[in-house]
Amino acid sequence: MAIPFVIPSRTFSSRTAAKNYIRDEILHAYPVGQRIPEGTHHTVLSDVLELHPNASEKIGPGVEYFYVEETWRLPGKEAVGKDQRAILVVRTDGEQRDWSYRHVIDSPTTAANVKSALAFALESGRLERRDADFSAGPVTCALTGQLIAQKHQADTRHLDPTWHELTSGFVEIHGGWDAIETHSGNGGIFVGRDIEDLELKDAWLSYYSTHANPVYVKNEQPERL
Structure with a gap:
């Protein structure tokens, strides 16, 4: 039986449902580089990022916004496929961090x-x-x-x-x-x-x-x- 994935703003029927939602509604729905506006998508990403094992370092003084980037453009990721995307968080101090929502949800x-x-x-x-x-x-x-x-x-x-x-x-x-x-x-x-x-x-x-x-x-x- 699937175990729901629960965050403060909503409940997903399973971990797979949560990952599919982020993949389909956010990761592949926003143009590369576009700021994800305040609202449901920002809220869901903020809630999931809170569960990251290194949340304090990723969030820093606070989250300013999220955006989608092509993974191969990130440091150390040059060898990955050109069709892969990642979600980055921009902190209120201007620093940005890469993070994996899949890792947070699966592990x-x-x-x-x-x-x-x-x-x-x-x-x-x-x-x-x-x-x-x-x-x-x-x-x-x-x-x-x-x-x-x-x-x-x-x-x-x-x-x-x-x-x-x-x-x-x-x-x-x-x-x-x-x-x-x-x-x-x-x-x-x-x-x-x-x-x-x-x-x-x-x-x-x-x-x-x-x-x-x-x-x-x-x-x-x-x-x-």
Whole structure:
């Protein structure tokens, strides 16, 4: 049974579904060199990059934007096929870094598994909060100030504090990444990765409620009739 790939902004049915989405909707959809705008695609890439084993070095002081580049143009990659592409991140200090979304998704670190479990624990609450926030009408995009007319056009983001700051702060209190056990069903049918200790899971939900400041960013989806 496929195990969903969970990030703060959305849930994919499997790791393959997540990789296919990034490949088809981003990697081969944007022209080489074009800045990927704020919205769903930027959000998904930011969430996945957070799971990179060297996320701190890749992200640095923060993510400015992502763009697609031909892989053979990158240092040390001159021998690869001319049809191959890569996604680069440009940091707020102007530095840019190459990174592999496939490696992140296929070879999760302990920290990545914990972050996925923490995101999974919030999934039902995230949807309930979005429904409640949109029940009174349109919501303002935290980045552009534009009104988001319908809830399916809103992606959840953590800007201040960031998702990394939230998860790292919680984990530090509870002994570090290796101290938090997660599972994907323990042999049974289960959708997602969850926190093994139920008391610890409740502690995370309480921590998130106290420290998080989730906002909405408008994505590219059209309004529904």
